[in-house]
Amino acid sequence: MNVSPVNQPVPTGPGALAISARGLVKSFGKVRAVDGIDLDVPAGMIFAILGPNGAGKTTLMRMLATLARPDRGSATVMGHDVEQAPHEVRGAIAMTGQFASLDEDLTGRENLVLLARLWGFRGRAAKTRAGELLAAFGLAEAATRQVKDYSGGMRRRLDIAASLVVTPDVLFLDEPTTGLDPSARKDVWRMIRGLAASGVTILLTTQYLEEADQLAARIAVIDHGRKIAEGTSRQLKAATGTGVLHVALADGARLGEAAAILEHWLGHSAQPGSEGAQLSVSAGTAEAASEALASLLASGIELSDFSMGQPSLDEVFFALTAKSNQDGDRTEVGS
Amino acid sequence: MNETGMPLLVRVARPKPPSALSNALVFGWRAVLKFKHVPEQLFDLVMTPIMFTLLFTFVFGGALAGSPGEYLQFFLPGILVQTVVFNAVYSGMGLSTDIGKGLFDRFRSLPIWPLSPFAGLMVGDILRHLIAATIILSIGLILGYRPEAGLPGVLAAFLMLVAIGFGTGWIFIVLGLLIRTPTTVMTLGFTFLFPVVFASNIMVDPVTMPGWLRAFVEVNPVSLMTTALRGLMSGSATFGQVFRALIAPVVLTGALAPVTLWIYLRRD
Numbered sequence: 238m239n240v241s242p243v244n245q246p247v248p249t250g251p252g253a254l255a256i257s258a259r260g261l262v263k264s265f266g267k268v269r270a271v272d273g274i275d276l277d278v279p280a281g282m283i284f285a286i287l288g289p290n291g292a293g294k295t296t297l298m299r300m301l302a303t304l305a306r307p308d309r310g311s312a313t314v315m316g317h318d319v320e321q322a323p324h325e326v327r328g329a330i331a332m333t334g335q336f337a338s339l340d341e342d343l344t345g346r347e348n349l350v351l352l353a354r355l356w357g358f359r360g361r362a363a364k365t366r367a368g369e370l371l372a373a374f375g376l377a378e379a380a381t382r383q384v385k386d387y388s389g390g391m392r393r394r395l396d397i398a399a400s401l402v403v404t405p406d407v408l409f410l411d412e413p414t415t416g417l418d419p420s421a422r423k424d425v426w427r428m429i430r431g432l433a434a435s436g437v438t439i440l441l442t443t444q445y446l447e448e449a450d451q452l453a454a455r456i457a458v459i460d461h462g463r464k465i466a467e468g469t470s471r472q473l474k475a476a477t478g479t480g481v482l483h484v485a486l487a488d489g490a491r492l493g494e495a496a497a498i499l500e501h502w503l504g505h506s507a508q509p510g511s512e513g514a515q516l517s518v519s520a521g522t523a524e525a526a527s528e529a530l531a532s533l534l535a536s537g538i539e540l541s542d543f544s545m546g547q548p549s550l551d552e553v554f555f556a557l558t559a560k561s562n563q564d565g566d567r568t569e570v571g572s
Numbered sequence: 573m574n575e576t577g578m579p580l581l582v583r584v585a586r587p588k589p590p591s592a593l594s595n596a597l598v599f600g601w602r603a604v605l606k607f608k609h610v611p612e613q614l615f616d617l618v619m620t621p622i623m624f625t626l627l628f629t630f631v632f633g634g635a636l637a638g639s640p641g642e643y644l645q646f647f648l649p650g651i652l653v654q655t656v657v658f659n660a661v662y663s664g665m666g667l668s669t670d671i672g673k674g675l676f677d678r679f680r681s682l683p684i685w686p687l688s689p690f691a692g693l694m695v696g697d698i699l700r701h702l703i704a705a706t707i708i709l710s711i712g713l714i715l716g717y718r719p720e721a722g723l724p725g726v727l728a729a730f731l732m733l734v735a736i737g738f739g740t741g742w743i744f745i746v747l748g749l750l751i752r753t754p755t756t757v758m759t760l761g762f763t764f765l766f767p768v769v770f771a772s773n774i775m776v777d778p779v780t781m782p783g784w785l786r787a788f789v790e791v792n793p794v795s796l797m798t799t800a801l802r803g804l805m806s807g808s809a810t811f812g813q814v815f816r817a818l819i820a821p822v823v824l825t826g827a828l829a830p831v832t833l834w835i836y837l838r839r840d
Contacts, residue, residue, distance in 0.1 A: 299677075302681050303680075303681065304677055304680055304681060306838075324683055325683075327681055327682060327683040328586065328589075328683040330681065331681070332677070332678070332681045334674040334677050334678070335674070336673060336674045337673075337674070338673065338674035338675050338677055338678035339673075339675065340602065340670075340675060341673070342605075342606055342609045342610050343602070343605055343606075343609060344609075347605055351598060351601070351602055352678075352682075354590070354594070354598040354601075355590070355595060355598050355679075355682055355684050355688075356586060356587065356590075356682070357586065357587035357588055357589050357590040357594075358587050359587075359590075362587070366584070383609060399678065401584075402584075403584055403585065403586045403587075404583040404584045404585070435583060436583070
């Protein structure tokens with residue numbers, strides 16, 4: 238498994254990059270919100286920027302969407318320089334901000350007609366386009382209601398629809414599911430996948446590890462304005478080292494005995510699970526895990542279940558951020 | 573919601589880019605829609621001036637001018653100026669709200685004429701000024717106010733009001749761009765406007781004021797606007813009065829329109 242270290246462009250032809258950024262820096266007063274970030278997003282990919290609140294995700298995205306001017310560094314979107322040709326960049330992108338950027342006093346339909354007219358659809362064509370989007374996003378019935386009466390999920394859907402009046406080459410989504418309930422979140426995920434399937438490059442920020450894991454082909458992890466790691470979800474997980482062996486015992490009374498055996502074979506402490514007679518322990522390799530399992534059986538400890546899991550992205554993230562804080566510098570993932 | 577939204581998978585290309593004027597008209601249309609959906613905004617705009625008109629006319633009118641009727645004849649053009657100047661605060665609040673909600677981020681990420689959202693604000697403002705002034709004038713007419721210059725005088729006065737509102741509007745557009753909380757825009761706006769509006773010749777003739785205050789009142793742009801408006805509606809306006817009334821709106825526009833552009837385009 239080969240993870241590209243930070244600072245090295247992904248190995249694709251330059252023509253295939255939808256977004257390319259080098260050394261982006263943006264400060265607000267004394268705070269360096271973005272502190273030298275390189276980014277390469279191949280065309281047609283869902284790319285996630287993962288990081289905690291205040292990591293610089295939104296600022297990075299705003300620079301790429303021409304809403305903020307970089308203090309240093311450069312970036313191109315679909316080949317257009319964000320500094321030199323912002324108007325051309327704007328013609329190729331759409332951005333859905335963190336908070337629904339809609340006119341709450343207007344109806345859903347009016348919001349979309351307004352944007353359609355701004356894009357150049359005239360009269361009837363603007364209404365037709367608004368109608369198509371409302372239908373596609375399940376908002377046809379709410380079309381004539383004011384947006385202030387919409388639920389959070391409906392707003393978010395309308396907000397994304399508003400970004401699709403003209404199909405953008407690159408869609409920026411800033412925390413697209415923050416504040417949504419699980420079912421609305423799944424709706425948004427479906428929409429994002431559908432868009433990617435139609436060839437739209439999507440750059441999304443998220444603080445949900447699961448979201449990046451579910452959606453993105455590639456993930457950049459950002460903390461304190463710096464990129465601390467980049468790769469596929471699988472690569473990031475593998476980069477933290479190991480998988481985890483989970484076992485469930487048939488007889489809870491032998492938990493202590495089983496923990497001792499696992500710790501002996503795997504060299505890590507066994508953590509009791511959240512319920513019943515379960516244990517989790519880091520396992521270096523699948524071979525080591527199967528040896529430990531065989532030893533449990535040889536000692537007559539019966540298992541009701543076992544599984545080998547990769548570490549969660551949460552664990553990966555904490556491992557990466559802890560490392561970057563320790564080193565005071567970027568962590569290179571992989572070899 | 574159905575499937576993944578299949579119609580989306582059909583890529584929709586960008587139509588021919590619209591003109592700057594077309595962009596501006598779309599924002600004007602938005603301002604008109606606001607009146608349709610939030611008619612109560614007019615209530616906010618006209619209630620204060622209506623209360624002022626009634627209270628000043630009937631409570632102070634007799635004492636100040638001999639009779640409520642005579643006072644109304646003096647006071648009504650001034651209250652129109654006050655209405656328009658106060659109205660400008662609301663458009664600053666609206667702008668602050670739009671920016672706070674991220675609506676302007678959406679507009680700024682579109683390939684449109686960058687100033688078109690402001691053109692829309694102006695359309696909304698002008699409509700607001702005309703509607704509010706019409707309501708106040710109607711109430712004045714019911715109470716017995718009579719513009720000696722008739723309809724032409726009233727039309728000229730309304731044009732002047734639009735110019736005053738346009739000029740004053742820039743102050744609050746700048747505040748709206750700079751201040752994130754709409755209520756702060758309002759508080760700041762009224763803190764600044766109250767002394768300027770009260771230390772003017774809207775309510776009373778300044779002859780009884782102490783000398784230092786009278787000196788201020790006589791050069792206060794609000795006084796100059798009020799004098800011109802009284803002249804236009806009574807048919808006694810001089811060219812000089814109209815000219816002096818327009819100095820402040822012209823200076824404000826010349827100074828603050830570029831500032832507005834600069835703040836809006838600096839992209840922070």
